[in-house]
Amino acid sequence: MPDIIKLLPDSVANQIAAGEVIQRPASVVKELTENAVDSGATEITILIKDAGRTVIQVTDNGSGMSETDARLCFERHATSKITSADDLFAIHTKGFRGEALASIAAISMVELKSRKRGDETGTFISISGSKVEKQEQVACQEGTSVSVKNLFYNVPARRKFLKTENTELRHIINEFERVAIAHSSIRFILINNDREIFNLPVTNQRQRIIGLFGKNINQALVNIETTTSLITITGFIGKPEFARKTFGEQYFFVNNRFMKHPYFHKAVMEAFENVLPADAIPSYFIFLQADPASIDVNIHPTKTEIKFENEREIWQIIHAAVREAIGKFNISPPMDFNNEGIIDIPVADNRFRNAPEIDIDPGFNPFSNESYQRPNLSFDRPPASLPRNWETLYSGISSDDREEAQSGISFGSGGEESDNKEASETLMQIKQRYIICPVKSGLMLIDQKRAHERILYEKFLAALENNSASTQKSLFPITVELNKGDVALLSDLEEELRFTGLEISYLGNNTISVTGYPSDAMNDNPAEVIEIFIEEYKSTGNDPGLSSREKLARSMSRAAAIPYGKTLSIREMDNLFNTLFTCSSPNWSPTGKPVVNIITLEELDKRINR
Numbered sequence: 001m002p003d004i005i006k007l008l009p010d011s012v013a014n015q016i017a018a019g020e021v022i023q024r025p026a027s028v029v030k031e032l033t034e035n036a037v038d039s040g041a042t043e044i045t046i047l048i049k050d051a052g053r054t055v056i057q058v059t060d061n062g063s064g065m066s067e068t069d070a071r072l073c074f075e076r077h078a079t080s081k082i083t084s085a086d087d088l089f090a091i092h093t094k095g096f097r098g099e100a101l102a103s104i105a106a107i108s109m110v111e112l113k114s115r116k117r118g119d120e121t122g123t124f125i126s127i128s129g130s131k132v133e134k135q136e137q138v139a140c141q142e143g144t145s146v147s148v149k150n151l152f153y154n155v156p157a158r159r160k161f162l163k164t165e166n167t168e169l170r171h172i173i174n175e176f177e178r179v180a181i182a183h184s185s186i187r188f189i190l191i192n193n194d195r196e197i198f199n200l201p202v203t204n205q206r207q208r209i210i211g212l213f214g215k216n217i218n219q220a221l222v223n224i225e226t227t228t229s230l231i232t233i234t235g236f237i238g239k240p241e242f243a244r245k246t247f248g249e250q251y252f253f254v255n256n257r258f259m260k261h262p263y264f265h266k267a268v269m270e271a272f273e274n275v276l277p278a279d280a281i282p283s284y285f286i287f288l289q290a291d292p293a294s295i296d297v298n299i300h301p302t303k304t305e306i307k308f309e310n311e312r313e314i315w316q317i318i319h320a321a322v323r324e325a326i327g328k329f330n331i332s333p334p335m336d337f338n339n340e341g342i343i344d345i346p347v348a349d350n351r352f353r354n355a356p357e358i359d360i361d362p363g364f365n366p367f368s369n370e371s372y373q374r375p376n377l378s379f380d381r382p383p384a385s386l387p388r389n390w391e392t393l394y395s396g397i398s399s400d401d402r403e404e405a406q407s408g409i410s411f412g413s414g415g416e417e418s419d420n421k422e423a424s425e426t427l428m429q430i431k432q433r434y435i436i437c438p439v440k441s442g443l444m445l446i447d448q449k450r451a452h453e454r455i456l457y458e459k460f461l462a463a464l465e466n467n468s469a470s471t472q473k474s475l476f477p478i479t480v481e482l483n484k485g486d487v488a489l490l491s492d493l494e495e496e497l498r499f500t501g502l503e504i505s506y507l508g509n510n511t512i513s514v515t516g517y518p519s520d521a522m523n524d525n526p527a528e529v530i531e532i533f534i535e536e537y538k539s540t541g542n543d544p545g546l547s548s549r550e551k552l553a554r555s556m557s558r559a560a561a562i563p564y565g566k567t568l569s570i571r572e573m574d575n576l577f578n579t580l581f582t583c584s585s586p587n588w589s590p591t592g593k594p595v596v597n598i599i600t601l602e603e604l605d606k607r608i609n610r
Contacts, residue, residue: 011130014076014106015155021103024162025052025151026171028108031100032146033179036060037186039144042202045189046176051168052151059145064116070123071135074110076102101146106130107158108151114144129154166492170485173197177212177485178258181251181285184208197484206236209285213249214510216481217242220283222329226321230310231290233321237268238283240276245528246535248483249283254290257297259306267315271322286318427573432565435573442600448568449561450589451580456520456557457590458583460500464549471501471516478514478526479507486534487512493537493552500556502529521560522572532559554590
């Protein structure tokens with residue numbers, strides 16, 4: 001029997017590695033930009049065309065490479081960063097495995113020009129599909145320029161999975177921001193299709209963040225700084241009033257390397273507990289400096305997931321540092337239990353404990369022409385007489401009515417027939433969250449937000465399929481400032497969004513104007529609707545079980561639905577109830593959560609008689 005195990009050719013091995021390291025054009029931008037940072041560059045220019053499909057060129061003024069290094073850098077696992085396994089725990093650079101350039105060269109056409117500082121000439125190398133096609137000496141500037149053309153040209157299955165230009169550009173911007181935030185001492189320029197997107201000068205961390213996310217973020221930033229034996233923390237957290245309902249400006253860096261760390265994110269969120277609503281997410285830009293020997297960055301191909309030796313202790317430090325910043329800068333209202341500053345409320349004396357008695361003259365006629373002599377009234381004797389049946393003026397208000405109004409309960413009359421076929425039902429809203437309706441089998445409990453999500457979802461889906469829309473024009477358009485990635489996302493979906501009723505215009509400088517609104521939307525905060533929609537669409541963007549229309553309709557329905565905490569009028573409850581049961585799937589929200597629940601009479605009897 002012949003041997004069946006064979007060594008893979010380098011070209012195939014490199015393509016397999018590329019599948020892990022290079023997922024889309026943004027991955028190329030990340031790897032090449034980080035290499036430029038590691039070269040000691042003070043200026044890095046990223047030029048892309050067609051969101052990276054056609055060209056990605058990264059040019060730096062760093063140390064450059066010799067002819068031999070320029071050739072070896074495309075070999076797999078060829079690196080200048082480490083020489084032994086022990087070096088993996090003393091990493092100060094971005095790259096170290098020597099896979100990036102080899103992976104990129106395996107699935108694209110690459111041209112490299114590099115000149116080492118002090119050399120008279122540089123080196124030019126052309127590679128296509130891991131095969132070196134040309135190598136020669138050229139005149140070029142000091143530093144390195146890598147040009148990647150026709151990404152995935154030899155892997156058509158990968159190329160067809162690329163998204164639209166605006167979507168790919170958004171991913172590129174996200175990767176660019178992660179590198180640029182951490183290295184404010186480097187000038188960064190990003191150009192797409194000859195249009196300059198960013199031109200960030202050398203500055204400090206705060207100004208770098210402002211340069212990336214706009215001037216409005218400046219007033220939201222609060223310094224955070226803590227030094228311990230385990231770790232040093234610097235950076236900024238956002239004030240609660242600027243928190244959003246979507247993820248956006250949440251960044252962790254360790255030794256100037258961007259990382260994702262859900263456990264540390266929870267430390268920040270718990271520090272904001274009782275300061276923010278449960279569904280609000282604060283901004284933060286937190287920089288951690290730790291001994292490289294105490295972290296492991298080699299657990300994921302993209303090196304964004306990092307293990308810490310003392311995660312629990314660091315969690316406590318982050319939590320305490322954020323809490324300290326919240327208190328130090330008076331972000332949350334302080335609670336003072338001292339007597340100083342307490343206002344004494346005077347207690348009424350005995351003269352005012354009883355309601356004063358008022359005399360009236362029932363014989364007075366204001367329309368009479370006869371002269372009228374006002375009687376001598378005093379407050380120390382009962383009136384001669386009172387209007388008849390005066391109690392009936394207040395007969396419609398009972399103590400029960402007052403208590404129900406104060407407890408957040410409102411009633412309405414619905415016209416939807418229940419399962420006992422009665423023509424009328426009593427609808428009741430509880431705590432601005434649920435609607436209760438008595439039915440033959442017990443009590444029907446309806447989640448008002450999920451119910452409205454289902455209604456809007458089916459309406460938006462039909463509008464997208466029929467290319468029709470119901471829009472309410474804004475007399476006074478609302479402006480919303482976003483980051484460049486979110487603006488690119490909205491631009492990519494602009495035509496489809498118009499069919500849901502949302503119309504926007506672009507004002508430049510990452511600012512949009514909401515000129516039209518879904519007519520059935522019951523979230524009356526356009527900025528919040530935009531933010532929720534963006535986050536929902538991002539979270540469902542990779543769900544293979546949903547079509548593009550379903551993703552958009554589901555995201556917009558969740559953004560525009562009735563928020564919890566909103567009091568509904570009688571007509572609104574009635575309309576919600578009636579419309580819900582005309583839907584094709586009234587029992588489930590677009591995300592599969594239950595909308596309707598029946599509490600049976602048996603359950604009620606058990607609770608009462610137990």
